[in-house]
Amino acid sequence: MGTGVRRRMGVEERRQQLIGVALELFSRRSPDEVSIDEIASAAGISRPLVYHYFPGKLSLYEAALKRASEDLAGRFAEPHEGSLGARLLRVMRRFFDFVDEHGPGFSALMRGGPAVGSSTTNALIDAVRQAAYDQILSHLGVTEASARLELVVRSWISLAESTALIWLDGRRVPRAELELQLVHDFAALTAVSAAYDADMAALLHTMVKDEPADGPFAELVGRLISLAS
Template identity: 80%
Template sequence: MTTGVRRRMGVEERRQQLIGVALELFGHRSPDEVSIDEIAAAAGISRPLVYHYFPGKQSLYEAALRRAADELAARFAEPRQGPLGARLLRVMGRFFDFVEEHGPGFEALMRGGPAVGSSTTHAMIDEVRQAAYVQILAHLGVTDPPARLELVVRSWVSLAESTALIWLDGRRIPRAELESQLVHDFAALAAVSAAYDDEMAGLLLRILSDEPVDGPFGDLAGRLGALLARVPAVPAQPVR
């Protein structure tokens, strides 16, 4: 962050500096708690100069959210090489990197913050969710998803978002475990859907055929197997 240093910048360079400063401040505290005076001081400029580039805190807040939304959406991009489970685990690692780096800002983006009711903010949130959805479909090699697959992917994207928001409140579960659990959640959602639909079953079998035993999905199978082994056997009922 730039502090106490004044220098001449072009219009766009100054705008980008202010957005970066605001995003950093919003990343550590709720945007409601950050004043224009603080943003000006952190940028090394006067309060009136901030208003020269942005009409008010709301417009600066939305510009900062725009940058955060673009960065968050980019975290779901991943080369489509190797097993799906490992790819999703890397995506979750980058996703939680963002969540940790920009905790209050992430909450503000997903919950609306001071821009509640703003169509601009809602549109940005929808863009992030849609970008994540499109990226996951690309990982699956599907361009025209059937209804059940769309339900699985969109449900999983929402689950990752809500899980991160809950995790930020106390961080009571180790982050690495949560990342693995979310990858396992994707497999579980797909497996339940596959039990109802032959097309989903075919997709799931194709995914699993490329998964190594020591990968995330193999780890889930081992955990479920160990859990089932602990279930007491039900005595056979006598034939009458």
């Protein structure tokens, strides 16, 4: 019969445990609503011991946010296989997986939370946006974006963020529809820009030339044609 003696955690192991517990709680409720006492209870330790590893809730929130931001940034990594439309759709599905799993925390981060406006928070958010931006350029086969392309890609990333926030407020639109719509939005933004710039027109041609008949971009064209007829 076992003695039930609990193994003592090392410093870094305990820190990582607390970050994981905090992230789980922040995923269910806004960080403003989660107390240090709740975090300590969920981790099975005392409140003073939490403060031994983190000076306060803000520092613990920032540590949890760092882990979450690294996870979110990784959702934009996608193998260069298949058409661009199919790749973007897979990325959007993983992005919304994250939003679905971490709704309150994601909303608090983007709309305001205990660390909003801090240099740490801003740097983490910027890092996620830059990771997404770099991934999209990679899939487009572009190493240095023109001013118009940068505008399109960064605008689309902002659109994905705002769409996710609106969706979280009641989830009134089916998630799968929004994922596909955001892929269509990327194509639409590129098409509008292509009407003003020859380089963007060439990029648009490259994007759609290998798109299969049942791919996301082809579906958008079909929908637009049916509306015009």
